Structure formats: C-alpha cells, structure tokens
Amino acid sequence: MSRDSRLVWHARDRAAGEPPRVIVIGAGIGGLSTGCYAQMSGAETRIFERHVLPGGGCTAWSRQDYIFDYCIEWLIGTGRGNDASRVWRELGALDGKTMTNFEMFNTVTDEHGRSVTFYNDPDRLERHLLELSPADARPIRAFCRDLRRFTAINLYPFLTPSRLQTLREKLVTLRTILPALLLFRRAAGTRMERFCERFQDPLLRRAFPFIFFQDHEVFPLLPYLFNMAGAYHDNCGFPQGGSLGLARSVEERYTGLGGRVDYRARVERILVENDRAVGVELRGGERHYADHIVSACDGATTLHGLLEGRYTSPRVEQLFTGMEDRPELLYPGVVSAFVGLKGELDPDSPHSTTYLLSDRDSAALPGVRQKSLVVQMRSRYSDGFAPQGKSVIHCTYFSDYASWKTLRRTDRKAYWARKQEVADFVRGFLERQYPGMSENIEVVDVASPVTTERYTGVRGGSILGWKSFTPVDGVLDDLINKDRMSLAGLEGLSLAGQWFSGGGLIRAASSGRFVTQYLCRDLGLEFRAWESGGTDPWHPGKLGELPQLEQRRVR
Structure with a gap:
C-alpha cells in the first residue's frame, strides 16, 4: 500500500510512523514549487487549487484551436551553470524542452516610423546605436561598456535565503559581488529615466525604458544590464510550451514525486487552534488537516479571507495596508x-x-x-x-x-x-x-x-505584483529572512508566492524552495533537492484540455 493511500487527511492527527503532512493552498508556481521540494524532503503534501489548471498567472487559454499563452515573455534560468537554472531543473520545468533565444530583447518604433533594436550583444548594440545617433556616443558607449562587464557576472541567488546560508555560500556570493561592487552600486543607483536625459536623439531618449517591452517606470539601469547580459548567454530564453507548459511540467514533477493536486477545490478558511494552523476548510464545509499549512495564493486573500484578519505582522501589515494602494509600488x-x-x-x-x-x-x-x-x-x-x-x-x-x-x-x-x-x-x-x-x-x-x-x-490583474527597486524590496527581504515567511503569533503557517517573495516566476519558484527549507526545520526533516533529469520530449498535447476564457466573444 502506498503512503498516499494510507494517509487520512480528514484525521486531526497523523498515525505513528507516517511522514509529516503539508497542505499547500494554490497550485501557482509558488505552490507547486513548495509541493515539489516538500515531497523531495520527505513530507506528504496535498495542494488545493480553485481553478481547473495549474500555474496561477502562468497560464494560457484557447479559442478556435489557437492557444493564447499569457505570462512568459522571457524566463530567467533557461541556460546552464547558474542557480536559477538549477531551480527550474529541480522542478522539472524545462524537461524535454527546446529553448527559443532571440538576438534582441525588443525593437521600439516611434509614431514617425523610426526604430531602434536592443540587441543583447554589446558590440552589435553599440554599432547600431551609433549609426542611429553619432551625437550620443558618450552615453551609448557607457551603457554598452557596462553591458560587457555584466556579461561576466553569473549570479542568481535563488537557492537559499540568506538567513540559512552557510559561511561557504556567503563567501561564494561575496567573491562574485566584490569585484563588481562599484558597478552594481552605480547601475542600481542610476534611474533609467535620469540616464535617458543624457541622449540628444528623441527616439533613444524615449525608447530605452521600453527595452523590456513596457516602461517599468521605477527601474534603474541594473535590471536592464543584468537581463540583457543573461540573454546574451542564452539564459533568458522562452521554453517550449510557454507559460502553461511550464506549469504543467512542474505539476508533472510534483505528481511524479507522489504529490496530489485537487482542482476545483476552493479553500474558504484556514483552521486555527490555539494559535496554530492545523488544517483547511473547503467550500462546502469539507475539512482537511496537516502538520503545516503553506498559503501560496493571493496575499490579501490569505490575510483577510482565509485567516479572517486575525493574524498579521508589522511587515505584512506594511505591505497590505501601507503599500497595496500605492500605484508607484504595484504593477x-x-x-x-x-x-x-x-x-x-x-x-x-x-x-x-x-x-x-x-x-x-x-x-x-x-x-x-x-x-x-x-x-x-x-x-x-x-x-x-x-x-x-x-x-x-x-x-x-x-x-x-x-x-x-x-x-x-x-x-x-x-x-x-x-x-x-x-x-x-x-x-x-x-x-x-x-x-x-x-x-x-x-x-x-x-x-x-x-x-x-x-x-x-x-x-487587481497585476501579474507581476510588487515593483522591484522600491521600498517593497526591503520589506520582502525582512519577511523572508527575519520573519521566516511566517506570521507573528501563528505557528504552523508559512507564506509563499509572488506577494511574499516579489514578482517574476523565478522568485515565485524560489519562494517554494525557501519556505520548504524553513518548514523542514520545524518538522524535523532534512531538506533535499535534486534535478529531475526527465527526458520525455515536450509536445503540445501535454497542455491538456484548455478552457475558453469567457463565453461571449469579442467580434
């Protein structure tokens, strides 16, 4: 008899000898990641998802035999030899898939038909920009010089929260950062809008903020240089199968590890006894119990809905009361x-x-x-x-x-x-x-x-959630490394997903890794992770049946 068939999730306490049970709310990338790492570490998990598909915002739908892929424009970690790639390969997200890599991030065209192309190769980019505007040689060469320096940096700190890093891990990070510390500080301290003031050419002045398709408004130079350098090394590609394909691959990895996803299962309430989360109640009243609960769904829904506003913390209160309604902090x-x-x-x-x-x-x-x-x-x-x-x-x-x-x-x-x-x-x-x-x-x-x-x-339809390079970053860092992704006064509950780790798929995936490392300590388990190694070729049939978005069509 398998462990899954022996477990009785309706029972308040687990029998002697059974592994710790973990319930995860939400089958987005953060929830699926949590399930995968918890299964690898010896827990028995179950994910409850209100939708019929995995992935949350990482999704797709169909119409007249077309597939409309919604989320991914590029994915950090599609290359090899870095920690972001390791996370995706531990989750099986890239198993059997080809990657599409483009020589440029984006082309920007103004209303008069003039265009600029943002090539990832710094030499090609420099030649192209100088042809467009020789008078802007100084800022053009400065940007491309920094881009060349970033191509030598391969730092993606998504494996372990800094609170749990060993001395060796911290030294490895320092060895990467120290030689480029001044570069990081200057790139992080120069707002893109301020940098653009150096250009004489009106197209370049307007176009640079749109390297990542839309103007991210608060970004400094750092993310542009960092991600363009990653794309130059084929580490920001597009995985075969797209957004829902990524979610389906992680779902397959999760179920292959023995996990279970219940779809059309809407959690209405987190059950709490003596200031400890002990289970969940679904719509309809059905209850399930576990040793630990991880909420990986919408942050405000977790706090004000599932917990009925009973538990919070200064940092969480700062996020969802002080920052949620500030447009400069939210995409x-x-x-x-x-x-x-x-x-x-x-x-x-x-x-x-x-x-x-x-x-x-x-x-x-x-x-x-x-x-x-x-x-x-x-x-x-x-x-x-x-x-x-x-x-x-x-x-x-x-x-x-x-x-x-x-x-x-x-x-x-x-x-x-x-x-x-x-x-x-x-x-x-x-x-x-x-x-x-x-x-x-x-x-x-x-x-x-x-x-x-x-x-x-x-x-709010905000697919990226909190804006990076704003005061939110410090709050999220403290939530991860000081609060251990939990709430003050409530045991047995952890928080994962973009609202508690920052926007972007790699951050959501790493939140599952981080939160599992913390809960393993609480449950007496050894954290374990290894690459999936799956080789079954990807094909569109793996997407499964896709729903149509709404019944009424736009003509």
Whole structure:
C-alpha cells in the first residue's frame, strides 16, 4: 500500500510512523514549487487549487484551436551553470524542452516610423546605436561598456535565503559581488529615466525604458544590464510550451514525486487552534488537516479571507495596508489582445516591437497608460500556439484596473463594448503596420485586467505584483529572512508566492524552495533537492484540455 493511500487527511492527527503532512493552498508556481521540494524532503503534501489548471498567472487559454499563452515573455534560468537554472531543473520545468533565444530583447518604433533594436550583444548594440545617433556616443558607449562587464557576472541567488546560508555560500556570493561592487552600486543607483536625459536623439531618449517591452517606470539601469547580459548567454530564453507548459511540467514533477493536486477545490478558511494552523476548510464545509499549512495564493486573500484578519505582522501589515494602494509600488493591470490569423508571419520582422503611439492613437486605445502598444509574434516563440499554416500575435499594454472593474460591475454591456474598442483598434493598427493582415484575421480575443483577476486570482490583474527597486524590496527581504515567511503569533503557517517573495516566476519558484527549507526545520526533516533529469520530449498535447476564457466573444 502506498503512503498516499494510507494517509487520512480528514484525521486531526497523523498515525505513528507516517511522514509529516503539508497542505499547500494554490497550485501557482509558488505552490507547486513548495509541493515539489516538500515531497523531495520527505513530507506528504496535498495542494488545493480553485481553478481547473495549474500555474496561477502562468497560464494560457484557447479559442478556435489557437492557444493564447499569457505570462512568459522571457524566463530567467533557461541556460546552464547558474542557480536559477538549477531551480527550474529541480522542478522539472524545462524537461524535454527546446529553448527559443532571440538576438534582441525588443525593437521600439516611434509614431514617425523610426526604430531602434536592443540587441543583447554589446558590440552589435553599440554599432547600431551609433549609426542611429553619432551625437550620443558618450552615453551609448557607457551603457554598452557596462553591458560587457555584466556579461561576466553569473549570479542568481535563488537557492537559499540568506538567513540559512552557510559561511561557504556567503563567501561564494561575496567573491562574485566584490569585484563588481562599484558597478552594481552605480547601475542600481542610476534611474533609467535620469540616464535617458543624457541622449540628444528623441527616439533613444524615449525608447530605452521600453527595452523590456513596457516602461517599468521605477527601474534603474541594473535590471536592464543584468537581463540583457543573461540573454546574451542564452539564459533568458522562452521554453517550449510557454507559460502553461511550464506549469504543467512542474505539476508533472510534483505528481511524479507522489504529490496530489485537487482542482476545483476552493479553500474558504484556514483552521486555527490555539494559535496554530492545523488544517483547511473547503467550500462546502469539507475539512482537511496537516502538520503545516503553506498559503501560496493571493496575499490579501490569505490575510483577510482565509485567516479572517486575525493574524498579521508589522511587515505584512506594511505591505497590505501601507503599500497595496500605492500605484508607484504595484504593477498596473494589463490588457491583452490575442490575434489569430491565417498565414505565416514574416520571418524578417522583429519577434517583439513596442510601438510608441501618437496622441491620436493613445486617445483611441481604451485605458492605455504609457502611450505604447507591444506587438509580439507569439507563434514564433514556440510550436503549437497556432494550427498548421496559421499564426498568433499578442498585443498588450499597461492599463488601469479600477476603471475596467467599475465598468464591468455597473454596466456589463459597456464593458463588452470597451473590449470591442480594443479589438477594433488592434485590428486597424496591425493593418497599418502590415497592410493586408486584417483580411487574414480570424479571431481577436481581449482580456482586461479584470479578466486576469477572475481567471487567475491575481488581485487587481497585476501579474507581476510588487515593483522591484522600491521600498517593497526591503520589506520582502525582512519577511523572508527575519520573519521566516511566517506570521507573528501563528505557528504552523508559512507564506509563499509572488506577494511574499516579489514578482517574476523565478522568485515565485524560489519562494517554494525557501519556505520548504524553513518548514523542514520545524518538522524535523532534512531538506533535499535534486534535478529531475526527465527526458520525455515536450509536445503540445501535454497542455491538456484548455478552457475558453469567457463565453461571449469579442467580434
């Protein structure tokens, strides 16, 4: 008899000799990661997920045989020889998959048709930028010089929280950081917007903040240089299968380790006895018990819903009371318009372009925040996103969540009309950029920030959550390393996922590793992890059956 069949999750206490039980709330990347590492370390785990799919915001859906891949634009850790890659390979996320690597991050085109391409090769980038604007030689050479220096750095500290690092691990990190300490400080201390003031060319001044498709507004130079250098070494690629494919691979790793995921299982309450979390209650009243609970779902839902506001901590209170409503600290929602069309995409066109919009176009695009529209040739990222002989384009922009939410709540017909405006704009805009394309468009599927919230459970449709390089970073670091990813006054509960570790998939995945290292100490287990080593080739059939996003279509 297997251990899983012997366990009785309805029992308040486990029988002698049985392994510790851990319940995980949410099958996003943070929850699945927690389950994998806990299983590897000898615990018996069970994940409860309200949706029918794993992945949370790392997801996809279908429409007319097209697959609309939602989350990943690039993934840190697709290369080899670094800690980020090790995390993904321990989780089986890249098993049997090819990686798509691009020579540039993005092309930015202004309303007059001038373009700049951000190549990852610093030599090629420098030549290209100097051709565009010889007068800007000084800032161009400074940026490319720093990019060359970053290509020698391979630091991805996602294995162990600093509180638990050994002396040897800390020394290895110091050996990497110290030679480049001044470079790190200067790159982290120079805001991109301030750096752009050095350019005379108006296109370069406007385009540099859009290297990562949309302007991240608070970013210094550091993440641009760091990730472009990673992409230069093929460590920021796109994995075959995309977003849902990544989640499915981690799910397969988890179940292969003996874990169990219950879908359509919505946790309504975390059960607490004598200030200790002991189990969960599902919608309908069914109760399940465990030695430890890990909440890897939306942060505010955990605190105010599942725990009914009974437990908090100064740092958590700072996050979800003092910072949650500050737009400068939280990524806005995203509007996505997926376009399915007949025919193949032009192989010579950039795989990703940010178009800087004119005032007229900005006024016509509902809720656009940055006067820009990102157009990605998604079917060139991976096989299986479009039927044979057809293609998928993904158009996206930052938008305001509140206006979409209010409209959907108060006037559903107007809400659908607004989505139709987005679809009509995208159709017309693509026709202007690629004459004749509109005749081949078969479907335009629009997802608002409210759609994202409803489909993924991500509050406010903010797929990246907290903004990096803001005061939030210090709070999250203390939550991880001082509070041990737990709440004051409540034993037996840990917190994982992007709201408690920072945005980005690698951070969500590492949160599962971190939280398992802490709970292993509480449960008397030895933390263990090893690479999956799976070699079964990936194929689109592994995505499983995909739901359609909403019943009513945008024309």
